[in-house]
Amino acid sequence: MKILLIGATGMIGSRIAAEASARGHEVTAATRSGRTGITLDVTDPGRVAEAAAGHDAAVSAVSPPRDGSDPAAPLLAAYRSLLDGLRTADVRRLLVVGGAGSLRTASGQDRVDTPDFPVIYKAESLAQREVLRLLRADADDLDWTYVSPADEIAPGERTGTFQLGRDDLLTAEDGSSFISAEDYAVAVVDELENRYAIRRRITLAY
Incomplete structure (x- = not known):
């Protein structure tokens, strides 16, 4: 697969790049700076279309601005541009590296709306929830999958063993909710290969 x-x-x-490459997929790395792979301004749909042409799938790990401003508008603008560029390039498969804040908790609230949600991450989580809403409302013509991590994600071990879910926050028996970035990458590449979650969200945790 060309990604x-x-x-x-x-x-x-x-870690997604490493996992996909290890499985024999051809990965075109794109960054704003171009220090690794190609230079890509995701807010330019024409440039997105040019970069995406000839690929089988796109994976977006686009981060919102972290300069203290409200990240929702620029992140949504970036994703609208990305969607338009993929349509132009006729690349229908999109996997989005999403957030955990929009996952439903046992109380029925989204995680980002619960009282103990860390304030430092709230604006970014709200912005990521808007991306999921955008996909659900306006991307029925694309084969998208939004992958939410556990409540906590950090570098760790690649085990290949974890729980998979849909819209509910997954927790371990002790109440924790964690996934390593390495195993998150495993789930992403699994989904690209198997296509079992088209036009919906999945999540994973130990």
């Missing part, structure tokens, strides 16, 4: 990976140098993107 365009946007945001290939971050904690998650770099």
